[in-house]
Amino acid sequence: MKKRFYDKATAEKVDGGYAVHLDGRAVKTPQGTPLVMPSQALCEAVAQEWEAQGDEIDPKSMDLMPLAGTAIDRVSDVRDGLVEGLLKYGETDFLCYLAEDTQEVLVKKQIETRQPVLDWADEELGAKLVSTQGVVAVAQDPKAIEALRDVLQGFDNWTLTSMGELVAITGSLVLGLSMVKGHLSVDEALHIARVDEDHQIEQWGEDFEAQDRRALITKDVKTAYRFFELSQI
Numbered sequence: 001m002k003k004r005f006y007d008k009a010t011a012e013k014v015d016g017g018y019a020v021h022l023d024g025r026a027v028k029t030p031q032g033t034p035l036v037m038p039s040q041a042l043c044e045a046v047a048q049e050w051e052a053q054g055d056e057i058d059p060k061s062m063d064l065m066p067l068a069g070t071a072i073d074r075v076s077d078v079r080d081g082l083v084e085g086l087l088k089y090g091e092t093d094f095l096c097y098l099a100e101d102t103q104e105v106l107v108k109k110q111i112e113t114r115q116p117v118l119d120w121a122d123e124e125l126g127a128k129l130v131s132t133q134g135v136v137a138v139a140q141d142p143k144a145i146e147a148l149r150d151v152l153q154g155f156d157n158w159t160l161t162s163m164g165e166l167v168a169i170t171g172s173l174v175l176g177l178s179m180v181k182g183h184l185s186v187d188e189a190l191h192i193a194r195v196d197e198d199h200q201i202e203q204w205g206e207d208f209e210a211q212d213r214r215a216l217i218t219k220d221v222k223t224a225y226r227f228f229e230l231s232q233i
Contacts, residue, residue, distance in 0.1 A: 001056040009050035011043040018043035029069040037068060039062040042230035063223045082160055083152045088173050090148045090173035092141055096131045106199045113192045121174050125151055158231035165224035179225055186225050
């Protein structure tokens with residue numbers, strides 16, 4: 001860790017947006033690009049992460065700063081690849097894969113929680129995804145995937161950065177979209193993502209490692225969504 005070299009971190013208006021200044025000097029990304037953010041709210045939140053550092057700077061204690069660096073340094077260069085990577089989740093979205101008939105109770109829970117979100121994707125995004133039972137892959141309609149591509153391509157780099165996190169963590173493109181489109185809250189999306197896990201816990205109980213893992217996932221999803229939310233204010 002690097003020794004703290006500044007007294008005050010502030011959010012300042014600059015050309016093109018807002019930047020974090022450390023004693024008047026602008027922070028740069030890991031690649032040396034000016035860390036200019038689209039909203040004052042996001043910039044102030046990142047500045048608070050710098051302000052909260054102790055005698056030594058611990059990058060691991062910052063949640064929003066790394067995402068801001070990713071949005072600036074990487075996403076603009078890999079937009080098309082990122083969109084295609086997210087679409088792969090849509091092609092095999094776990095919301096479309098139900099348990100076998102032998103797990104009747106679980107299947108009922110899955111349908112009750114997942115189908116309304118899939119219906120929303122059909123009605124609001126024009127992406128009608130089909131469901132199946134078991135693990136054998138089901139081919140999705142290319143028109144549905146194209147509709148999802150259109151939605152993703154319309155996002156700015158900051159939203160795509162958030163989507164990259166939300167989708168990778170939950171394993172579902174539809175859940176990621178449902179959050180950034182305001183259809184589901186983070187807690188509602190996490191509940192749907194955890195139906196299978198919660199069912200297993202009801203049957204067998206939960207261990208401490210699982211609790212820690214759930215807490216970390218919750219934190220990461222909420223951070224990614226907060227990053228999106230702040231960037232849009």
